[in-house]
Amino acid sequence: xxxxxxxxxxxxxxxxxxxxxxxxxxxxxxxxxxxxxxxxxxxxxxxxxxxxxxxxxxxxxxxxxxxxxxxxxxxxxxxxxxxxxxxxxxxxxxxxxxxxxxxxxxxxxxxxxxxxx
Amino acid sequence: xxxxxxxxxxxxxxxxxxxxxxxxxxxxxxxxxxxxxxxxxxxxxxxxxxxxxxxxxxxxxxxxxxxxxxxxxxxxxxxxxxxxxxxxxxxxxxxxxxxxxxxxxxxxxxx
Numbered sequence: 271x272x273x274x275x276x277x278x279x280x281x282x283x284x285x286x287x288x289x290x291x292x293x294x295x296x297x298x299x300x301x302x303x304x305x306x307x308x309x310x311x312x313x314x315x316x317x318x319x320x321x322x323x324x325x326x327x328x329x330x331x332x333x334x335x336x337x338x339x340x341x342x343x344x345x346x347x348x349x350x351x352x353x354x355x356x357x358x359x360x361x362x363x364x365x366x367x368x369x370x371x372x373x374x375x376x377x378x379x380x381x382x383x384x385x386x387x
Numbered sequence: 388x389x390x391x392x393x394x395x396x397x398x399x400x401x402x403x404x405x406x407x408x409x410x411x412x413x414x415x416x417x418x419x420x421x422x423x424x425x426x427x428x429x430x431x432x433x434x435x436x437x438x439x440x441x442x443x444x445x446x447x448x449x450x451x452x453x454x455x456x457x458x459x460x461x462x463x464x465x466x467x468x469x470x471x472x473x474x475x476x477x478x479x480x481x482x483x484x485x486x487x488x489x490x491x492x493x494x495x496x497x498x
Contacts, residue, residue, distance in 0.1 A: 305487070307433075314389060314476060314489060314490070314491045314492040315425070315427075315433065315476050315478070315489045315492070316489060317478070317485075317486065317487040317488065317489065320486060320487070329484060329485075329486045330484075331485055332484070332485065365432060365433070370438075371421055371438065371439060372419075372421040372423070372478075372479070372480035372486070372487055373421065373423040373435060373438035373439065373478075374423070374425070374433070374435060374478075375435050375438070375444060377432040377433055377434070377435075378432065379432055380432055
């Protein structure tokens, strides 16, 4: 079964850091672009970052540039999102997604990140 | 404010057809054929319904179809069923550093 499972969310104070993980199974992880997409409570979807198969290309939405870093470990079939200098507006459910031709074909169940003092 | 514009809500009765529009610009919807549509039920992850404007993934009902004209894409759902009630989001590839943009979402109510 093709599956993505996120972990690492939680409550963090403004200015703090958090590292999200996404474990992939059931497909050849190293063959796909991967993305992080977030959804603030009661709001719509927002693409956050993506990267290509070997990590040589990485892209970010402007609001997280310089604060978030996307990475992957193909040997461990895992995707990561290192988040620092967190702000209240980063509060959201974070989904990892398998991407092909700018479409998100497979989604994880999401992990909640709450930035609050 | 979302990059792509969708109506906040649409409604229809079982068996009817509805369409949801998604308006962007030449930088996104009008400039590429990489428009996708997602269905999201409350508390659940989104599900891909349409990719590359009009292609359906395996397992998605043929009641769902997509199209595009200029800077506006559309999702049409025919033969509405109660389980179609959900939020629907469009997305598009965008030229530049922001690679993908989403619409604000449309709440579909099946009356």
